[in-house]
Amino acid sequence: MAAALKFVGLDVGGTTMKAAVVDDYGLAGPSVSLPTEAHRGADVGLETMCETIRRAVAASRLTMTDVAGIGVATPGLMDIKLGIILDPPNLKPWRNVEIPQHIRKVFHKPVAFQNDANAAALGEHWVGAGKGAPSLVLxxxxxxxxxxxxxxxxxxxxxxSHGGELGHLRIDLPDRGRLCGCGRRGCLEAYASATAVVDRAREDQAGYRGPTRLREMLAADDVSGVSAKDVFDVAAQGDLLAQKVVEDTAYYLALGACAVMATVDPEMIVFGGGMTAAGDSFLAKIREYALRFGLAYPASKVQIRFAQLGSDAGFIGAAACARQLVKQG
Amino acid sequence: MAAALKFVGLDVGGTTMKAAVVDDYGLAGPSVSLPTEAHRGADVGLETMCETIRRAVAASRLTMTDVAGIGVATPGLMDIKLGIILDPPNLKPWRNVEIPQHIRKVFHKPVAFQNDANAAALGEHWVGAGKGAPSLVLxxxxxxxxxxxxxxxxxxxxxxSHGGELGHLRIDLPDRGRLCGCGRRGCLEAYASATAVVDRAREDQAGYRGPTRLREMLAADDVSGVSAKDVFDVAAQGDLLAQKVVEDTAYYLALGACAVMATVDPEMIVFGGGMTAAGDSFLAKIREYALRFGLAYPASKVQIRFAQLGSDAGFIGAAACARQLVKQG
Incomplete structure (x- = not known):
């Protein structure tokens, strides 16, 4: 019997890239990481990608001949079909870089290319929170x-290549919503990103005259020492200001979930990244707001969960893309 | 050579149902209509559906043996997979009615079942505004x-069964948005439906002290004689109040389009129904707002058009559903 197919998944991030061999059942071998060092330019970056792939294969005690295909996930603006990174803000100065073409030339393997969040969603769907679900939004x-x-x-x-750009779903009118990094107002990202959570804590302080742990942390903070995780942590310890910020975060995320229910109407909505540490009570709040503000039928049926693969979702999903490419042509 | 496959498309509306035979290339024979008379109950309704189908076949000088499949589109809340109309507000007192099962039993043909707006979108995609486009949102x-x-x-x-419920995409926060028929606040429908257009005109009057044609029409109006079409008509004639209402309508629809770009990112966004009479200047306004408030890349690429099939989109789309069922199993 032939050995099960094996794929390499590579997740390129702003600071590090991470890869592992993943088998046909979604089981990942040991992962390896290398610094992205985007400032050194795209040529160095492409070579680092190849090296990360080679090391991942070696870490699984395999050779490239064992690999059926390679999947690469990258952040930022891209043209997925053309296989080009356009102008990713966190991979400067890369611009109009052909990614899969290069990897394909080096390894002579089928190479899939995907946006990192899309890949993470596919990873969660394959072997994470959404295993078995017909549809899922992350x-x-x-x-x-x-x-x-x-x-x-x-x-x-x-x-x-902009399917699922959910950070830029608008939840408030563009003339009065919070300013987003994209330059527009009212995007979900301006309310619910880690940065936005801390920003809102700072703004909401005025409403809490008494001393709260979070106020003290914000006051002692030189520039950006307080993280979203800190806000969630002190909320769990009973801090009222932090609890308000967390409550509002659940509300904003639920509005994003409502938009997804009225367009895609998925079986499951999965929340991944930093806030998975917030615990089930946070999910329960999101559910409550989704039921209150979403279409009754899908809101009552949709499953709302935390992601399960953590930071492995990207390379597992990238491998899943390679697997689909190899298996489905 | 065998004759090309033929399908019957039936579009069930609140007041009338309309059907026609549609061939494998999307060409429709003469359409027939019968009153829906939902108040007479679901049994009468189901028999009227069958009669409309029979008359459509006869109108095309065919017999049922020429028909490869039948597609039925209905409004309101349904379970598409189970083939059930749940509780449609404009087909009262129908409730939990099995539609395709009945039609199938009567005609012994494959029967497809679909939401009416979904069917219209498929019709426009097949032989209307979106012909040849890989993806489309209507x-x-x-x-x-x-x-x-x-x-x-x-x-x-x-x-x-709630994919594409775009009337309930929220464009403003639920605590201060306009009240929607669904009981929630901020839904697109509460801003951009024909009813909402007239409501906004009434509300916006206060800002226009001078006499405007639209103000006069609204003042003379006993209850609901002024239509959205009237608002668009007098706007085209230069009425300032009406022009403001039309401008705002384009703005709200563009916000809906932005949400669609950040989720589905389609090739084309098509606007159908009453406002297609508003002309290209209205589309141009929607495009302008979409560029201003949407993600730059998809907003610059997406095609924004009017629908082309008018009220035939429903039955043509229903026939397209039948065609997909027959051809793709």
């Missing part, structure tokens, strides 16, 4: 808010 | 705002 919460949509087991890429 | 503007999403040539039904 919100990834970090510096920004990313998203990925899986329908019938496949990434909804969109016609211009 | 907003249908009428008493309410309906929607349909086509990806890779198929309806995105959603897991709970």
């Amino acid at each position: 919100f990834t919460l970090g510096t920004g808010v990313g998203g990925g949509i899986i329908v019938d087991g496949r990434v909804l890429e969109g016609e211009h | 907003f249908t503007l009428g008493t309410g705002v309906g929607g349909g999403i086509i990806v890779d040539g198929r309806v995105l039904e959603g897991e709970h």
